[in-house]
Amino acid sequence: MSFSVTEPTNGTKWFAGILVVAYAVITIIPLLWIIATGLKSPADSISYPPVVVFEPTLEGYVNLFTDRTRATEDMLEEAGPPQTWYEEIARERGTIISGPSRYGERFLNSVIIGFGSTALCMILGTAAAYAFSRFRVPLKDDLLFFILSTRMMPPIAVAIPIFLMFRNLGLNDTHLGMILLYTAVNLSLSVWLLKGFIDEIPIEYEEAALIDGYTRFQAFYKVVLPQAATGIASTAIFCLIFAWNEYAFAVLLTSGTAQTAPPFIPNIIGVNGKDWPAVAAGATIFLVPVMVFTVLLRKHLLRGITFGAVRK
């Protein structure tokens, strides 16, 4: 028998496995619950004790994407028999579909604002981080501290000045306004994270590129960027998650054309406050883009592309 300090025994492997599974279950259950609620009928969704086994229906999704009115006999007669499966679902509740809901628009707003601010944040953040990492910037340390200090209080603490500022600038309820706001909030974190990543890239690569005949910008673009991809990807995920999920500013500053999904979703519940399946359906769909984005960039998060190319 030989013993090793680092080799785990079967017992510790099992213990670690159980811990991981338990953690996964705890974090995944709320998610599964939301997805399940989206497929329940309104009655099932608020029944007590909660039902785990139920007959699935797409009513929540239909309610999410449509506006409906309570139908009178005349209206039903006028409309004729239901033409589509979703009209059928609406008729069962004694309503007819009067048009699409605004969820689609709100969702699109979230996409434009979330990804727009993330892209802008990456462009500005990478440029600033590169400058701080490579050039002799006067008062560098003070500037970096100042940039970080913008995140030392919760952003909502400055809600009122921002509200007034936006009103005077005509940025209230505009895509541009929200993109600028989320970029401003995320930029300090991006600059700091990206500076760390760029600091790790040896300056010799750029110098080699400069000598090989590239301009400073080409060296940045062709040599630094590919190697900073890992850092940019992970920073982008942080920025997107914040912008995507932001609620307080969205409630305060958007109401119509630029309203994002988070302040819209609670409104779906309707006047009697019963339509939880539609809310759950809205939340479920809302999760998808961030998950897709994260999965797409996952390989960048995991891959250390500079492995072994430079001896330290």
Next chain:
Amino acid sequence: MAQIRIEHVRKEFGAFTAVQSSSFTIEDGEFFMLLGPSGCGKTTTLRMMAGLELPTSGEIYIDGEEVGMKPASQRDIAFVFQMFALYPHLNVGKNISYPLISQGMPQAQAKKKVGEIAEILGITDILNKPVGGLSGGDRQRVALGRAIVRDPKAFFMDEPLGALDAEFREHMSEELRALHDRMNATTVYVTHDQLEAMQMGDKIVVMNHGVVEQFGVPQNIYDWPATKFVAQFIGSPPMNFLDFRGMLGVGESKVCLGEAEFEVPRMLDGANGDLTFGVRPEHIKLDDAAPYRGQVSAVEYLGTTQIITLDTSNGTVKARVASSDKVSVGERVGLRFDPRTVSIFNADTGHVLKSEANEGVLNHG
């Protein structure tokens, strides 16, 4: 290939002066060593020649053209970094062809050229591999390939062997020198290793604290150091210094260390005050008949030779003598110094006094 001339080049980083005022000339086809301890300004000098730093003042000429303020890309030189700096996202072949593609050479032509270079360096079989898994030597070869692929005017190398294992270094330094001769290149090479500099260089510049102490061929620098710093930095063990007070007139060829009188090369400089008598360890002979005595305090056996450490009335001396000489610790022995190879330094300034022997080879920055 090109001649490179440095004139009064100075570099300041804020309040710190990295290079005070360097002047020297690198002839076409030379393998030129920039030698000095770390922080002496040798790398900064090289980076200014390459265009990675801009000089605070002074001129740099490559092929007669002043390039001091030109960007690196317009100087037509190649640089080999200590860390190799291979682009990690490209494979070996793409790394080597990178400078060609940046000059706008068509892919097919670049590929052919890369093939030729790979042949010279013996790396044809790894052209399609990523650079990540390569051994130190192969990385070194790829870095060299990237340097020689576009026939630059000069190669600049910043301690290119510093990252290699000791056993491999020897081999690589021979390969480097052979490559230099084959390419008929002008090479400027930075190192802190005096053996490497002596072994590979056609000429050496010795720098210290941002000042050029001396430049010339290795043998002259070894035999006739211009300053006490050079005498001590080059050679292992370094030159022996025996401090004494005395007066030397122009044309004299004798000095007195205490009671003993020694012959030295005929002086062309006179001096009065604190002086230093410098002699290389291998130019000391043990001779029982000699009047100048020292007591043996240590003996290091090195195979064919041995290093004897002796205490004398003017300080500690190390002598390299044949292993066949029988010496034991505690013994008092007589010392003789070869009169043709002695240097006398001004102890205060550290500069050597000019004599008939060294006048032809002294070159201060």
